[in-house]
Amino acid sequence: MKDMINSFKANLYERTTSPLLGSFIFYWIICNYKFIVILFDKDLTSENKFVAIDNLYKTDYISISILNIPINGLLLPLLIALAYVLVLPFISKFIHKAWIWHQNELKKISNGKVLTxxxxxxxxxxxxxxxxxxxxxxxxxxxxxxxxxxxxxxxxxxxxxxxxxxxxxxxxxxxxxxxxxxxxxxxxxxxxxxxxxxxxxxxxxxxxxNSSDEERLIMKDFASNHKKETTLEEISKLLNLPELKADYILKNLIAKRLLTNEYSPNKQQYIYKVNDEGKKYIVENGLI
CATH class of the missing domain: 1.10.287 (Helix Hairpins)
Structure with a gap:
């Protein structure tokens, strides 16, 4: 007997924990709040309650063939519950994506900085x-x-x-x-x-x-186009190095008088070019 009761409780719990059932009950109570008020009104007798409830739902239905489907009693709460369970997650997902996109745009704006x-x-x-x-x-x-x-x-x-x-x-x-x-x-x-x-x-x-391997790779890249203008970011990607180390290598090449640099207002950063000494280095070291 105890096992049967426990089994019944477990089965009942599985039924009642359904999100659709819970949503349906919640919206049914909202749509039929008048029924709840009449049911718990202490001033009305039982007969008056039945009459009031009967009047409340007398015209509240849709006739389909021989079926009379209650609107507030079944159809409307069911439609709202289905929309809540099935449609609302997609709307929430779209809103969340829009919010994430907005946050990323704010980060891009905050990360960018124009020098005074x-x-x-x-x-x-x-x-x-x-x-x-x-x-x-x-x-x-x-x-x-x-x-x-x-x-x-x-x-x-x-x-x-x-x-x-x-x-x-x-x-x-x-x-x-x-x-x-x-x-x-x-x-x-x-x-x-x-x-x-x-x-x-x-x-x-x-x-x-002698130059380091990284310096030789940079000069070899300039050897492919002696008129080339490059930036620190491009050199960093070419060598697959952090920008700090790439900047250090470029400064060494400038100090050795193999490269020159100048500030580009359009790019808002320094650009690097090979000079005559750099061209001589490229030829003498067989990089071309």
Missing amino acids: EKEFGELQQKYFELELSFSKTFSEKDKEITQLRKFLDEKEHLLLESLNKIDEYKKDTKNTEELIQENQKLQNNLKTFSEHNTLLKKELDKTYR
Whole structure:
């Protein structure tokens, strides 16, 4: 018996939790509020209540063939409940999409920023200061390169003197052992100088010639069209790098005097072009 009661309760709960049934009951009560008022009116007798209810629904129906369908008693609450369950979700979805679109448009407007003349002046001043700093740094590097070249020339001169001494020793001395020892010493010095010279040349080549892979990709992109004008955003997409790192690489190329840049009022950002030194770099490094 207890199991039957529990089963009946579970079945009843499943029936009553239907959104359609709940909506129908809610809107039926709204459409038939007069029936509820009459039913719970304590001043009316039972007979008067029946008469009032009968008068209330006497003409409230639609006749279809032999069927009389109550309007407020069935048809209207059912139509409203169906609209609430079936149509309202689509309307809500459309409204939500419109709201999301509006929020995205507001974000686009808030993210965009037009520089004032004062902000542009400050930004341009910072750029000039940075450019001067790069120029100073590369001037110091040029001086170091000149000193290294001078040092290499001195070492080469010493090597020539050493070779001349070897020739003199071969001619003037008869002591073979001394000649061999001196020759070995000079050969060791020559080897040391050669290794040192090779390391210095590699260092010079890295300092003055070599570029990073990202710089070579940028110059190779300019090699395809030497009249090309590009922006930081385009370079960032080309290298698949964050704009901060792409900006750093572009400033290195400007400091090396391979690129130039200027502010474009139309694009409201800097554009980059290859100059004559950059064209020379492209040709000498076989990028074209």
